[in-house]
Amino acid sequence: KQEVTQIPAALSVPEGENLVLNCSFTDSAIYNLQWFRQDPGKGLTSLLLIQSSQREQTSGRLNASLDKSSGRSTLYIAASQPGDSATYLCAVRPGSGSEKLVFGKGTKLTVNP
Amino acid sequence: DAGVIQSPRHEVTEMGQEVTLRCKPISGHNSLFWYRQTMMRGLELLIYFNNNVPIDDSGMPEDRFSAKMPNASFSTLKIQPSEPRDSAVYFCASTLTGAGDTQYFGPGTRLTVL
Numbered sequence: 001k002q003e004v005t006q007i008p009a010a011l012s013v014p015e016g017e018n019l020v021l022n023c024s025f026t027d028s029a030i031y032n033l034q035w036f037r038q039d040p041g042k043g044l045t046s047l048l049l050i051q052s053s054q055r056e057q058t059s060g061r062l063n064a065s066l067d068k069s070s071g072r073s074t075l076y077i078a079a080s081q082p083g084d085s086a087t088y089l090c091a092v093r094p095g096s097g098s099e100k101l102v103f104g105k106g107t108k109l110t111v112n113p
Numbered sequence: 114d115a116g117v118i119q120s121p122r123h124e125v126t127e128m129g130q131e132v133t134l135r136c137k138p139i140s141g142h143n144s145l146f147w148y149r150q151t152m153m154r155g156l157e158l159l160i161y162f163n164n165n166v167p168i169d170d171s172g173m174p175e176d177r178f179s180a181k182m183p184n185a186s187f188s189t190l191k192i193q194p195s196e197p198r199d200s201a202v203y204f205c206a207s208t209l210t211g212a213g214d215t216q217y218f219g220p221g222t223r224l225t226v227l
Contacts, residue, residue: 032214034216036218041220042220042221043117043204043206043218043219043220044216044218046217049214098168099168099210099214100161100169103155103156104155105155105156
């Protein structure tokens, strides 16, 4: 059974700092991996999706990497801003035959002005 | 597009009552997902449909939960009878299969069962 873990559960940093969020998964046979952002009281917004054949994806100040063999992904946020404060969730799609996603519990990020 | 629409946004009910949550997916999307989010268990998939057909309901906790998708633009998740442990935020998401795999989430329904 695929399990996804995100450490730390919470992170507080000063504005302008570069930071890395971590995600690990137990079964390396994945179809893709996604990073989502969740603001309080709202739904999830997809940030980046990495296919199993890819090593990384970039969007603006965000860069996500994938190392399937070690069961790890990182989300790098450059020059953090208070507006980046949110909970970041990692989700794995185990296989191509199912659209099911398995989520980690998230890392709550606070960027202090 | 209006995005995924869920109703109600908040629901407070008493134990034993029937609860119906509603979802309208993004027009043109052919897969619809129901998730439940709690502090203890995080975000869990309950069931998903493809072309209105239930594909995977292995996450439905028990017979008290049922979901339907009578057409491409509407789905319901029903809990009967409700229990306090069902209190959670329920999300609906939709996607167009094969078009990038990104799931688009609704704002959620916060359910409180007293």
